[in-house]
Amino acid sequence: MRNLTDGREQIEVDATNIGELVAQLDARFPGFRARLCADNEDRIRPNIAVMIDGRTARKSMGEQVAEASEVHFLPAISGG
């Protein structure tokens, strides 16, 4: 993701859910949404996991985030 954010590791945005967060990131860093979401789909790609304050977002774009939440976008991992 850092190649979209000029190398910045952390970005602060005002959002109440993941959908808003992605929209704001895309407005500031064009291409963000395309990186996270499949074409014309309003959901996070299945090979990307979204973690909010250490928990996994289960409702994709609708998942709520709090004022001081920390959100990570990570490769989805499968276990054995």
Add this chain to the structure above:
Amino acid sequence: MSTNGYKVIGSRPIRHDGVDKVTGRAKYGADVQLTGMLYGKVLRSPHPHAKLKGIDTSKAEALPGVKAIATAADLPQIADKIADLGEAVVNLRDSSNNVLAYGKVLYRGHAVAAVAATSRHIAAEALELIQVEYEPLPHVTSVLEAMKDDAPILHEDLKMTEMGEETDKVSNIANHFQHKQGDPEAGFTEADMVIEREFETATVHQGYIEPHNATAEWNEEGHLTLYTSTQGAFSVRDQLVEILQIPVSKVTVVPMEIGGGFGGKISVYLAPVAAVLSRKTGHPVQMTMDRDEVFIGSGPTAASYLKIKMGATNDGRITAATAYMAYEAGAYPGSPVGAGAGCILTPYRIPNVQIDGYDVCVNKPKSNAYRAPGATNAAFGSETVVDELAEALGIDPLEFRIKNGVTEGDRRPDGPEHPRIGCIETTEAAKSSAHYGASLEPSSDGKLRGRGVASGYWFNFNGGRSAISVSVNDDGSINMLEGSTDIGGSRASISMMLAETLGLSAKDINPRVVDTDAIGYTDATGGSRTTFATGYAAHATGKALICEMKKRLAQAWEVSADAIDFKDGLFSYKNDEEKRGTFKELSGKIGGTGGPLVAQISTQPDGSGGGAFATHIVDVEVDPETGKVDILRYTAVQDVGTAIHPSYVEGQLQGGVAQGVGWALNEEYIYNTDGGMTNSSFLDYRMPTSLDLPMIETILVEVPNVSHPYGVRGVGEVPIVPPPAAIANAIYRATGTRMYELPMSPPRLASQMAKNA
């Protein structure tokens, strides 16, 4: 009786399925017998890489007893689509092309066609009559060779994804990603000691004893019923729906008992093929792999190349680390490098870190998950470098790990913070163990002895969907239906959590793993999730039953439900001695209050709670003449959260160690120059047996998982992570020879010792 404050949790009841398992009555996939059943066999490619020019099945079809032949032409052509199958993310086009090759074969053993016949022998004979025209292509079976620009290309349409962005470069490298924090170069400058090493690990197989099997019955109404050995019946259903492009309502998957999976029984291989053959013949069709097919035609785990650099100050503080990780995906993208990269340096607090992962296609079977996928390869490299750093700095290797160990609030290299975890506690328990405190006596017959340690981490998937359905009998016993395949005693552990919640005993619960029509969607048994997540559902089900029981008792006792208390397994109404009793005593006395007492609950925990940490200690003895390594003593220490059934927790640790020892010392796919595996039998693919291992000691460190009502932490995967590194470190202490390649088999170790001499 447990000593942890619980009545059932922490005790060791006999498993519900134990008698059936030891008496041979338990039904496995190959035990299925259906009226009119046919038998299917698969024709596999003799080439590691070739174009499929044509398949002539006419002679095979003419053989008496042959009922149908299937090729990729019988499967719908599926678009490039990434699907989340609960526990695994797969490209469905690749999955389809892997079960029956389309256009090209990509490894020796790739399925090309399949026959259904009245006997296995006729099916096997028919395979020899199928004429396949191949155009052989150059092949590549090494990750570093496959990454070169002039390497043979497996997929002409595969463009490399670089740091999240698809490029125009056609390559075997499907993906390059990076995790980075801080400034590694500055961190190395700050260090007093920097060590950089390269490592290689071989392709290894999960080695489950029961081969893959599938029995399909596609009836006249278009409904497909599939009996199979799987870690996830719903995952199989999803894959059948997608690969065959049929409605989900038309598929029922019946999970049979499973003879091992370890990650390798989530993907389907035979199921879609058996289904197609059943549809074509109108008969049930049973397919089972033999051992050779399991090796060459299913999904082993990735071979890998790693380069790891780590720096520390003289007082033992790690300042920086980098890891370059290239993992073989096999024939299609999707190696476990992502998971490996998320685990490789996670036991340590490192301010400056960079991890680069590469997912690389080679002409080998599509790699699959294997117990903590990717983490064992990774730890072999990182824990060897940690050991070398500690030695160079003159610090005890466990003290070095404690000094740099992570705790709550520290960040993982991939970003998120650790919640409450047991990394430090585990390493401290190892340091104070009887094993670590005991001296290792020298051998009296000229052999060389040494002790090694290593740590490991695995994420644990504290989430996914699980469902439980229960019905209460008049005697207070409970029939409990679940959708989680029981691989390691989960029937018992999940029953125990329901029993604990209700104040019952484990034997009061009658658990059954049922088919996909009989229970709500349940994700696969994998990622160390089942005891956590399905146990979470069992607890919620118990709570629901308590609530319903209060309503029923309110009617029976003619009081308000809110006034009924449930505590320590006892329902009571104020101090009324007539209105009190246990769940078991009262469940038969609520007749006329609303029919049978039942509950169905589905849950999806939020994934929080953190991962599992382990530290292992091993004593080895090396024969300097042959390079053979014997394990003298082994202790596995692990944060297990709350040990629900300690015997099965210990068994998970011991099983993980046994597999890790095999990976460390002997197991590998040996390829010839023609791209073929030359040791595809248990005679030549050397897994350890009970004769090769001592009794593996375990120390259970219980740091309860705050995200689970009973503190459950997944335990099944992390115990395979430390063994290769711990053994490598022990070999070094014994011989003075550092091993950087797996397996550390006798010829490889003897050769390296000779070089060093």
